[in-house]
Amino acid sequence: MGIHQKIIGLFLLTSSLVYSQETPWSHWANQSSYFKPSLLRASATIAPTRFYTQQTTIALINGFVEYVLENRISVRGEANIMAPNGKLLYTNSPEKFPRNFTSIYAGFGYHLGKRNWKFDLHAEPGIAISEMAQPFLIFPIAYQWSISPSYMLKGGTSFYFSKYCHFFAEINYSNGWIRKTPLTSVSLAQYGISAGLGFHVITKKN
Amino acid sequence: MQRIFLVLVLIGVLQANAQDNRRYNPAGMLSLGGRSTVSLFNDHENEMTGTGVGGQFRLRFSDAVNTEWFFDYITSDILNYAHRTDYHIGWSVLFYPINNLYYFLQEEEFKPKFRPYILAGHCFDYSKIEAKVSPLDGPMSAERWSSAVQAGLGTHLELSPRFDISLTGQYMIHLGNHIETDYNFSTGTISFKELKGASLAGHVLVTLSLNYKIAKLWGFTRR
DSSP states (O other): OOHHHHHHHHHHHHHHHHHHTSOTTHHHHHSOOSOOTTEEEEEEEEEEEEETTTTEEEEEEEEEEEEEOSSSEEEEEEEEEEOTTOTTTOOOOSOOSOSEEEEEEEEEEEEESSTTEEEEEEEEEEEEEEEOOOOOOSSOOOOOEEEEEEEEEEEEEEEEOSSSEEEEEEEEEEEEEEOOSSSSOEEOOEEEEEEEEEEEEEOSOO | OHHHHHHHHHHHHHHHHHHHHOSBOOTTEEEEEEEEEEEESOSSTTBOOEEEEEEEEEEEOSSSEEEEEEEEEEEEEETTTEEEEEEEEEEEEEEOSOOOHHHHOOSSSOOOEEEEEEEEEEEEEEEEEEESSOOTTSOOEEEEEEEEEEEEEEEEEESSSSEEEEEEEEEEEEESOEEEEEEETTTTEEEEEEEOSOOOEEEEEEEEEEEEEEEEOSSOBOO
16 A cells, blocks of 8 residues: 555545534534524414313413514413314313313513523413313303413423524413302313424514 | 702702713613412402402603503402402502612623512402302392502512513502402302492402513613
């Protein structure tokens, strides 16, 4: 083996070693942050939710819109609607609680972490709109709709992997009371999870 | 007399100069927020802890004085035979006892800080009490409009120059008409009595709010 072949061989070996120092995700660390003020993001997903005081699990459709006001602060609105025919996760049988359920929240978020991987905390006051199932009374009584004060606390993480898309995973806790019942008020205490693909766009230049 | 007048003029001139040298004046700051409220120690017989939701905006008048304009929707149980709904719409004045300018101004990187306050104010209140089980001919309820005054303590936790979380504890006294509920535990019958005239009935309200400063309606910010 000549000296030229040895040099070329060493060069190839060195270059391959240099290349191997780069992990598959290292280029993400070098990218500029997609998360910045004026970022608008939104998504919708299926969120399994457990009303743990009622031993009931249902599937909610969760949708949110969030706007980043500052490096760490965002404003967010979201809604949860009981999934129709959600038999896959629906264990509300015999039907007792609730027959229909929608909740709407608006609040603020606080975001920790650097660059494109964020840990998110949200606090959101809101309302729960629910229709109770017919109670087992000796005389018939109509189904009742009611609007109840509620709040949601949420924690999660988001990974912004492209200019327009990110992954998110969140756990949430919310609470409230349905007072408009013929019997004792019903707790809406619940915890749930949601995850999926979100979409975002920077709405202002610089 | 002339000396007193001269001293007052000098104080006025010095204050005017102090204002001129300032780079930031918080007067005119408008903020918007949402809030959750817990109602405790209700005066109504057998009324239990209530929970509520609402919104507010704040308009600041000076270093030491802010105002808060709020709406609350609060529901609570009266044991298991009735439930109560309260709508509050009102305003409070917030006074910041620590209004040292250097406490608010930060030349370097912002650091979160607490800003305690004393508040007092007034609100209008609509209350409705409904029986849990009503006769078949329709719901059984009583309602009233009243006025209330409130006072308490609180603090902002300022997490950024524009964003704060605020915790407030206050006592609200309702003035005016009063609803009393009579429940017969042996027969399960309920009746309402509406009492005219002034009577005092109050409750403690603990409120957690999230607020963001959205505009400066007047005043100046120099760079």
